[in-house]
Amino acid sequence: VATNPRGLKFQEVEAATIPRILPQVDAAVINTNYALDAGLKPKTDALSLEGADSPYVNYLVARPDNQNDPRVQALATALRSQAVKDFIAKKYDGAVIPAA
Template identity: 50%
Template sequence: PLAYQDADGAVINGNYAIEHGLNPVKDAIVIEGSSSPYVNIVAVKDGRANEEALQKLLKALQSDKIKTFIEDKYDGAVIPAFQSKETADKLGADY
């Protein structure tokens, strides 16, 4: 990540850019749009999706408090994309 300072251009993952004081929204020449198919997901083994601990984790991760934290902390460089598998399936997402 620090090698970008010696290069004419570089491709850097957003999380690495943020860790090194860059703001991908403001500092990038090109950035993926909000319709990018690349997101982080929570995945579990078959049969474990309804376990209480997982449901608590999902509720916390998808809360307004976490959404606000992401928006404030990452200033548009990370976009909260909370949706269930069922919702994504209806929208045509590929799992």
């Protein structure tokens, strides 16, 4: 936070505890995995969600010596498959964005 003209109070809390303390605060930023584990529905419970263009995405990476390993390539292919995209869409109802 560079400036705080409204005098808001911020408290850094361990991410896993945020869903439990949510009733005690006015607002919170919760990672999707913790929100889902707590039974929250990010698509409807959140005030805002990161979009597909968010810089905070997960990457599949490999060491240079195994990047062409057939198992790594199979995982990369699976993560981009329509079947996995359909599964993610159905399971997470828009709260998780599948690989491009």
